[in-house]
Amino acid sequence: MKTKDKILKEALRLFNERGLSQVGVREIARSLDISVGNLSYHFPKKEDLIMELLSQIRMANDARYEEYFEGRASLGRFLGTFRQIMENQYRYRGVFLGHDEINQVIKKHFDYLSIEEKRRKFFHRIYTDLAKAGELKLAEGDIEFLISFITLFGRFWMMEASISFTDKSKEEIIDHYMGLLKKQLGLFV
Amino acid sequence: MKTKDKILKEALRLFNERGLSQVGVREIARSLDISVGNLSYHFPKKEDLIMELLSQIRMANDARYEEYFEGRASLGRFLGTFRQIMENQYRYRGVFLGHDEINQVIKKHFDYLSIEEKRRKFFHRIYTDLAKAGELKLAEGDIEFLISFITLFGRFWMMEASISFTDKSKEEIIDHYMGLLKKQLGLFV
DNA sequence: CAAAACTTAGTACAATGTACTAAGTTTGAA
DNA sequence: TTCAAACTTAGTACATTGTACTAAGTTTTG
DSSP: OOHHHHHHHHHHHHHHHHOGGGOOHHHHHHHHTOOHHHHHHHOSSHHHHHHHHHHHHHHHHHHHHHHHHHSOOOHHHHHHHHHHHHHHHHHTHHHHSSOOHHHHHHHHHSOHHHHHHHHHHHHHHHHHHHHHTTSOOOOTTHHHHHHHHHHHHHHHHHHHHHHHOSSOOHHHHHHHHHHHHHHHHHTTO | OOHHHHHHHHHHHHHHHHOGGGOOHHHHHHHHTOOHHHHHHHOSSHHHHHHHHHHHHHHHHHHHHHHHHHSOOOHHHHHHHHHHHHHHHHHTHHHHSSOOHHHHHHHHHSOHHHHHHHHHHHHHHHHHHHHHTTSOOOOTTHHHHHHHHHHHHHHHHHHHHHHHOSSOOHHHHHHHHHHHHHHHHHTTO
């Protein structure tokens, strides 16, 4: 294997282990028994390394989608494709994960599992009450689904916004995401 | 205002401006015209500062939820509460945002808006085809909703997993999130 | 009034990303 | 085979970062 590929492979391994920001170029070089100068020859900046990994993900994902479009449209096929995408993302998880100080700080200082537990109970109560009051019609499993939805949603809507809506105002952004939440809950009215 | 509060306020302002990892303790001190030693007296570690801000968010949010629980259960009231939560999160967005190298790298090197556009068209086609094939029953606005959902979902399921499911295997994690996606799409079958 | 709380300026250290040099080695095309 | 390009090495250097400490002052408060 070419040194360049070795670097990419080992870097991804280390990123998956500890996260993007926790792995320095010196460590990647040390782990491969090559010099920093060598690594620097192939990837002058850490960014270049990350970019290469990102390109690999994109190419792999694009290939999956193209495969999908070649066949007939079916829910089963789509779900299969999406699962492959997820597997692929997981393979490169280090590129996406652990690069955030914040979650590390939270995990270090808060009893995060109990916060999670509390949050679940919170929403469970909210949805149960709404069902009792006749505001929502919830079947078996719906509550768990809605809890998962709002957990993911509440945690990441703002990151999503910072990526997708760079030029929108606070009000527009919040309106947009409130619209999503309303629509989602509206499916159970 | 006490110095401690001044520090918190200015730190948040800078974090909101450029993101957690882009603002150093020296800059916060300089910006306030106080010494690093002084800042260090109040917050020995940057983490301590972040923790304080996080606590403020939590307290504010908890207060909103408690208010909600004091009144009667209604969808409208819940949505109102959630909007307040979102406003609050937005106020502290710097603590959550921009702390990730990855999005900065992506935005710097890729034409991100066109990728976004392409992704939307991708999913638009997928859902339209599925509707035509009779696999999904989609009314006005449903497609936009599903696109927004899968965009958020596909981007953040893994981060969510890294927070919520620390002990689960890859297969279990992917199964769980595939379950959510199936359930969501199942609502339109 | 005295102690506690606060503030200052300054130093220090290890780690990081980045950048460069001068020298060798390997490899592939003419 | 030859020779230039591609690759690899070890080492140096620099600015920036989080973190930690000191010794000295000032302000606040019980």
